[in-house]
Amino acid sequence: MTETPRVFHLITRLLKGGAEAKTIATVQGLEGYEFTVGYGAEADPDQVAALEQDGIRTQRFRTIRHYNPVTTVPAVLAVARYLRKHEFDLVHTHSTEAGIIGRFAAALAGTPAVVHTVHGVPFADDRNDLLERFILACERAAAPRTDRIVTNADAIADDYLRRGIGQLEQYTTVYSGIDLEQFRDVEPAVDIDGDGVRILMVGRLADGKGFDVLLEALEQLPAEAVSVYLVGDGPQRAFLEREIARRGFEETVSLLGYRSDVPAIMAACDVFVLPSYREGTPRVITEAMASGLPVVATDIAGIPEQVADGDSGYLIQPGDETALASRLEELIASRERRQAFGAAGRERVTRFSDEQMLADLEAVYQELL
Template identity: 65%
Template structure:
């Protein structure tokens, strides 16, 4: 091999989400050592695309790669394989379910020598259609046959994949989602958020599976309480969530802020993070909350228990359990000393989730594969 190793990242949607942020952080951290190209499917936002262009990173759009669209999957594999064959990449690194399956099949057809796949979250979950779950599981088992390294962002996800017959134990490595901790440690609190403190905040894409309805159920059952709730983010559920908040009579306590690019400042102006998701990996926003000194109330799924130690830096609750969310949030709202104690505990253990640690581990994965 001469010159910098050429690495192709492929992600289903280049949007403002956790998987995309992790991919961009990897490229930014290693762009001086590797020649990167980032491929993405039909759906994209201009902001992450512009950032890649500013860094001088090549990008390539593949419109046949679409979110859960099996009709275009086979032609997507064929067209991507043709592209990979022309470009002669040293490593193909796929992200997310659709790009992970399509990309690994295409890499096998193209004869790419090294293939890495990052699992950002478990794609087969109870709240999804059984037929879809079986189909995805079958594809994941097959795609694992064409993968050198499977990077999960939690030990428990690797264990779950192995229990489902996906790959072999030797293929797996855990790489926690990394965050720029300094950006959150010294952030100035935002002064334009609606509602009073103490402030409960939920940050993330407004899409199915995040548990926004569970949060609203919990708030509604709390009656009058001191403080407010801010739901930060944008997505397909924005309109319906706004209507639901109004219909439930929660408009004086629960506020939609829309998309914000100042998450460190928002967390600095908040007191509790809540994340009642039905499916996750190891959510970056929890790490961000820990770096901001906030206690967390989140569901006991995937890699979240590797971030949140129940009763130490927050509370873990069952999926869909609004009563448990209400209890955990209520305890923290009523007790400022408890919030402070749990926040300090989160700060003590957040270092292992730094961006530097993540980038270093992935560099090690690449170097082991290319033999340098």
Template identity: 55%
Template sequence: MSSNPRIFHLITRLIGGGAVNGLIPIATELDGYNVTVGYGSEVDHQYVELLQKEGADTKQFNLIRHYNPITAAPAVLSVANFIRQNDFDIVHTHSTEAGIIGRAAARLAGTSNVVHTIHGVPFSEDRNNLLNWFVERSEVAAAPWTDAIISIADIISEEYLSRGIGRPEQYQTIRYGIDLDKFSSGYPASDLPDSEVQVLMVSRLARGKGFEVLLDATEELAVDGVSILIAGDGPLSDELSSEIEARGLEETVHLLGYRDDIPAVMAACDMLVLPSFREGTPFVIIEAMAAGLPVVATDIAGIPEQVDPETNGILIEPGNTNALSDAIARLATSPELRERFGMASRKRAQQFSMTRMQDDYASVYADLLDSNR
């Protein structure tokens, strides 16, 4: 039997997105730990296979569901029983629902070391006020059960503290990290629609990402020779395709579907747009910066710590169609501005290396284990 410390990661949905992209490198590439990854009812099995291939154990908890308070209480009992049976040294929760359920379960099981990572701000204008209130109160309740609260941006920590969630000494910022070289040296994809300026959005096709804002902005765009490319898949795929057709935008807006060659897609494009209503610090912005793209995104959560206005991109308010259209037009008509912002993006991306992120998490784990010896 290995004497390595045992870490249990718990995430709500094991599907594509920032939380999973942040979890995988620390669950599979930190030496000296035995790792188990638990996940809820929504799962993309490619991630299960990847985790198992890299030596991590996996466990599904079907009662952990996206914003489903009815199954939350029995989920806590199920997870607590699993933690108790396996005697984990550290419980590390990720995302809102798993964070609340997992920390309550760890408390029931008597786990000494509990870490929670905030991958994004769940309180947003496009969500029901009652839901926002319920999530906030749940986060307030779970904070005392947490030894270390990891935020992916300083501004997210500040927002949580302003809502009475936890104490300042519990918080530490660990920004996301990626393999920068993978995106800085991409060879341009050759199968994209041809146009003078390629505007790229990479996202899961789901609510809250601002697709309707992008379509509205496209209709207002008074610049010729611009294509809008949307890479990704998800539950809105058919609806979005129908909406593009209904608006008569088929010649301008192109759904690329799921792509496993995003570095090549980015290398062929001229800018990234992300008009989301809720985010953390999106991986796709880090990837775009590493690829040397200017970025147009909403001024929310940790995005201002990625995009410096008038340095490497343009920030707009969520839902502001005119501002998005104007920003796209401004960059589309100025190759010089795109080049200047793109060079600044490459420089800024250096703050977001994967090695730095892994080292930071290793330090958190080591400090917790040392303090409880």
């Protein structure tokens, strides 16, 4: 091992999502390591610039693409060549595609230690069955090439083990952490000024996040009772604009795009929703709880370890717009319940601090190195 351990992180896309935020927080927060961050064809220039300004090397691999099996073998070979050249002590992969590519590349390069973080479960009812079987086969094949599999929740580890991915002793749970203080005592955003109860959803505008479920649920609620704000950007923006217009929600639903002032937006809202079909342990739910917002989210992956159903929010099944509408209706009708759930969430969220996340990852690194 080199005097200062050299650690290579590899992620499929370096965009502005939860997996990227956790990866960047890790390389910026852990001291005593020389980090390099590799990423695939899709990247946000601001994310790359932020890393490089912090003295962290970056490397782009154009053959790493989101669910593109054609480029998988060339990507494995490209990453393996890079790993051999730079002689890293540890490879830490993130997300499905980079996790598979990076672990096979590390095996080819002979990297001494390999860690993989599962940020979100890639298996869901709304996904193509053939693709699901392909991903499962790849995950099973990559697991023996992994020293430690880090999950964002115990439930995710249990799910992977039930699917025959790896062995129990390989798994460690490290909750995604945030800077809790950023979400406390924040001045509300002045442009969040809609009438009624203000409902917020934050996430990449992409398939699987459940925006369609939220719009269907809104059909069952009186329009004058709510104002809805969607924060984020992505490939479904044009579709959502059309759907909002088609349903006559122009006065009810606002698409705010990407915003850097999420704490202020949360401070101005009353309820947070995340009706996703697939997740890990979403940082954005932690942020909402730290902001004192009641949460309505799907009962999947690590979310039940964040949201206590009936105490700090409500859990629903994926795709159940009727249940979402019913739970929102209850929260709209009762300010007292919203306040009680929000207070419970603030108490519960302390286990999801960035300090705890970094300490847990440091322990994994030290054990392997």
